[in-house]
Amino acid sequence: MCGRFVSRTDAAIERTFNVTPRDWRHDWASYNVAPTQPVPVIRTAGQVREGVMLRWGLIPFWAKGEPTRYSTINARAETIDTAASYRGPWRQGRRCLIPAVGYFEWQAVNGGKQAWFIRLAGGEAFAFAGLWEQSTKADGTVVETCTIITVPANPMVAEIHAKGRMPAMLEPQHCQQWLLGSVEEARATLATYPVEQMDAYRISSRVNSPRNNAADLLEPIN
Template identity: 35%
Template sequence: MFFSKLLGWGLKQVDAADSFCSAVFNRKIYYHRIMCGRFASALKPSDAWLELMQEWSDELFNRYNVSPASQIGAFVEGRCHAMRWGLVPSWSKEISSKYATFNARIESIESKPAFRSAWRKNQKCLIPALGYYEWQTEEGLKQPYFVTSYDEQPLVFAGLWDECMIGDGKLSSCTIITTESKGELESLHNRMPVMLGVDSARQWLQVADDKTLLLDQCRTDFNVYKVDRRVNNSRQEDESLIEPI
């Protein structure tokens, strides 16, 4: 019963996020639109990342249109955990729709009530992805772009995780840390996920409260291309969504 309610709530949040995006685009406030609100998790284990991602779960890495409130794979100390995408802080007694917590701005992560406890407790995680989607308004329509790696290695998002009790069950959840866009991504959106390479990810996991490392080591080399507008519908889910058009 608990998980049925949670799933229903998640679908409502996805619809709410889509509505919010549409409203923002219609009002042409492009730089305030939801950032990193969709990604593709369809990945296979990478030899380069095996040290940090020892327990791989194919079940959690098989999707092409992941939305907030979905269950995603996040790595903590080498182990893969199923977590809700959208952090619910440890002190929370319910899942609130009042605030969007699937992204956490690095500039304020240590002070925001939803994230500061996880940050102070050094509850870091890695969230691997094949790539993520961003949108531009072209001829009055939302045109999606896919951001992925040139070298076919996973994009690994820096994240925070937390646990709380919801009803009779324990809920694990996480958020993706974002920063100001760099390089060619600046023209796509003013924010980007913090994405790390193998060495910088290892270093970041071992050092407490180090925002400087995240800012200095964030990757900026990406392949960006247009994809089909079907991805705008969060219920669409197949490999063709990431094919260039």
């Protein structure tokens, strides 16, 4: 799964993902993105990629703009076409990219938990494959939200995360296929990321609290 991650919206990210901001917070950065917070999302408007800020935690269209009682921050790739919350945006092609430079997982150790930072081996930016949705409140307010799709974990992540899941990660060259490809082409991108192209290291328990949000959270510890 993916419950916290690191993201930014600087000029380098915009160039990497060929995005034209519409409602995008320029030079925004978060070193500890948490559920329900606004996150940067890239989606298509015709053939143009636009950058917007959406609530992380998908609210289905039928929920009338109100969060559900169950978690919707992650959607399993195996059931996005059947699960009640996700089959709508999946069938309507509401696919999106959620840019990131890494994410956090917690490993059970000696009765406690050890936080890890997981990223591409070179530290480059990538994107989570996601879905977005619109839902309208009783007063007519339209709420736009998103979820991150997960796939089976590779061996490195499986050693850290007991549930054996990881986010679907896309390099820039695969993003067009996810955003604008056919259903079959898009599904083909939802693969477990190769373990030899990733790395992970232990970090401080300060990351446990979303209130802590600074670059030094990413410093490795022994």
